[in-house]
Amino acid sequence: MTTLSESSVIPSYDKLFIGGAWVEPATDRVIEVVSPINGKVIATVPDATEADIDRAVAAAREAFDHGPWPRLSPAERATYLARIGEEVVKRIPAMSEAFTNEIGAPAVVSAAFHDNARKMWEDAATMHERFVFEEERSWEDGHGTLVREPIGVAAVIIPWNGPVATGSLKIGPALAAGCTVAFKPAPEGPVSVMMLAEAIEAAGLPAGVVNVLPAGREVGQYLVEHPGVDKVSFTGSTVAGRKIMAAVADRIGRVSLELGGKSAAILTEDVPLENVLPTLVFAGLGNSGQVCAALTRVLVPRSRQEEVVGAMVAAYQGLKVGDPREEGVMLGPLAAERQQQRVLEYIGIGKQEGARLATGGGVPAGLEEGYYVEPTIFADVTRDMRIAREEIFGPVICVMPYDTIEEAIDIANSTEYGLSGAVYAADDAAAEKIARQIRTGQIGINTWGMCVTQPFGGYKQSGLGREGNVEGMAAFLETKLMMK
Numbered sequence: 001m002t003t004l005s006e007s008s009v010i011p012s013y014d015k016l017f018i019g020g021a022w023v024e025p026a027t028d029r030v031i032e033v034v035s036p037i038n039g040k041v042i043a044t045v046p047d048a049t050e051a052d053i054d055r056a057v058a059a060a061r062e063a064f065d066h067g068p069w070p071r072l073s074p075a076e077r078a079t080y081l082a083r084i085g086e087e088v089v090k091r092i093p094a095m096s097e098a099f100t101n102e103i104g105a106p107a108v109v110s111a112a113f114h115d116n117a118r119k120m121w122e123d124a125a126t127m128h129e130r131f132v133f134e135e136e137r138s139w140e141d142g143h144g145t146l147v148r149e150p151i152g153v154a155a156v157i158i159p160w161n162g163p164v165a166t167g168s169l170k171i172g173p174a175l176a177a178g179c180t181v182a183f184k185p186a187p188e189g190p191v192s193v194m195m196l197a198e199a200i201e202a203a204g205l206p207a208g209v210v211n212v213l214p215a216g217r218e219v220g221q222y223l224v225e226h227p228g229v230d231k232v233s234f235t236g237s238t239v240a241g242r243k244i245m246a247a248v249a250d251r252i253g254r255v256s257l258e259l260g261g262k263s264a265a266i267l268t269e270d271v272p273l274e275n276v277l278p279t280l281v282f283a284g285l286g287n288s289g290q291v292c293a294a295l296t297r298v299l300v301p302r303s304r305q306e307e308v309v310g311a312m313v314a315a316y317q318g319l320k321v322g323d324p325r326e327e328g329v330m331l332g333p334l335a336a337e338r339q340q341q342r343v344l345e346y347i348g349i350g351k352q353e354g355a356r357l358a359t360g361g362g363v364p365a366g367l368e369e370g371y372y373v374e375p376t377i378f379a380d381v382t383r384d385m386r387i388a389r390e391e392i393f394g395p396v397i398c399v400m401p402y403d404t405i406e407e408a409i410d411i412a413n414s415t416e417y418g419l420s421g422a423v424y425a426a427d428d429a430a431a432e433k434i435a436r437q438i439r440t441g442q443i444g445i446n447t448w449g450m451c452v453t454q455p456f457g458g459y460k461q462s463g464l465g466r467e468g469n470v471e472g473m474a475a476f477l478e479t480k481l482m483m484k
Helices: 050-065 074-103 107-124 163-177 191-202 217-225 238-249 273-283 302-317 337-353 405-412 428-435 469-474
Strands: 016-018 021-023 030-034 041-046 134-139 142-150 153-157 180-184 210-212 231-235 254-258 263-267 295-301 356-359 376-379 396-402 421-424 477-483
Touching: 016 050, 016 191, 041 074, 041 191, 050 153, 050 180, 050 210, 050 217, 074 107, 074 163, 074 191, 107 163, 153 163, 153 217, 163 180, 163 191, 163 231, 163 469, 180 217, 191 210, 217 238, 231 238, 238 254, 263 273, 263 405, 273 295, 273 302, 273 421, 295 302, 295 405, 302 356, 302 376, 302 396, 337 356, 337 396, 396 405, 405 428, 421 428
Parallel strands: 153 180, 153 231, 180 210, 231 254, 263 295, 263 421, 295 396, 376 396
Antiparallel strands: 016 021, 016 210, 030 041, 134 142, 142 477, 356 376
16 A cells, blocks of 8 residues: 655655445545755655544544444454554554654654553453443432443544654544544645554455545534434543634534643742752653653742753754654754744743743754744743743743742643643652642653553643553443333
8 A cells, every 4th residue: 555755764655544444545636744854855644634534523423323333342343453453563663653744743752652552452442341331220219231332433533743652542442432534634744644554454354344534624523413323432631622613612512622731830949959950951842842741840849940941952953853763863944834933933932022032042053944842941931922831842941930839730720721640749648738839631740651541631721531551441332221
């Protein structure tokens, strides 16, 4: 199914995966994959149209309404999920190379993303062992069976910043629940996702259970509004999430949303800085800051601001920025030219608002080709500044001084988001006491990370519902009481 163009080190595709087969798209439109490393076209994939969406939803509908998939036992479905995981592992080197070239993630970041995909498929294959699909219930004057059954056809729509991992986080639980899937990845990073489609094909699922259609926003909106779709699972911006909720409102469509973030790290007065830096330094810069859960606000006691800023500046200036294919590079380019311009505009806004630029703030010298931005730290940032309130989605960190821990908690909770976070204190008990007061979906206690095999999602406008583990699968199930 793949071809290798002369100008590319990653494969191009000329067909879509629909109904269990690689089929000709409805038109000859293609998506040109532009590498952010140098701005050059490196591959092409079909650009799915509304006609392709109709065909894919019909295939998924047929597979759900009349096919074997939702009628298999959870354990039987799990054997297929385990095989998908095995096929993904075989393709991790190729997926990682594609992701590096089409999105600009350094090898170490790309490897981590795809290892997370492995974990997600392995977790999905064992969910049936930890979840009760049927149970007997009784009440004062009766009894019955409570049944949890698949919702139906799920539209899965993901962004470009970690397509195989994000797709796996959604598709695995959807399949474990017994749903069928129409999967639309973003046009910026489709090649590694087409490799995921090959892994799904190799696992031998029944025809139509998973269908893969790279396309742009308008086609994605058509999929969201499609009457054949029973559930929408979306990861992306909060702005787009609002539009999706509005689009499914007329039919009371089921929806899960994993949206934006502006997560805070709180450092207390007594925490040793050497205990903080190993996880904090990269928590806001991973994948060049293009991570929804990134710690982009660092809240520090006013008396320690210069100490913290100095240590972070030294660490950031020691990071190698450049071509992500080169050994030792920790920060590659932003994913697209528009993304680079967005981040540079926010840096300009920060300067205008009166924040103090401590390091970075521009395009690295010698990297004018491609879409690079220096790792950037602003100090003396206040909660009313746009750079402290809005998701930048780039390598920009806001250091915000506070006077009391109560003020720090208030600042941490003062945005419309609530996705991730961390608290660093002299001991775990003190950090946990603060963490319990932060309204966020995941939070680190003297550490930071994204746990992808436990519930992940956000408070407030960071989303609706949870992904990962049985909580993620439950989002693809309906509950029925059969009274006897």
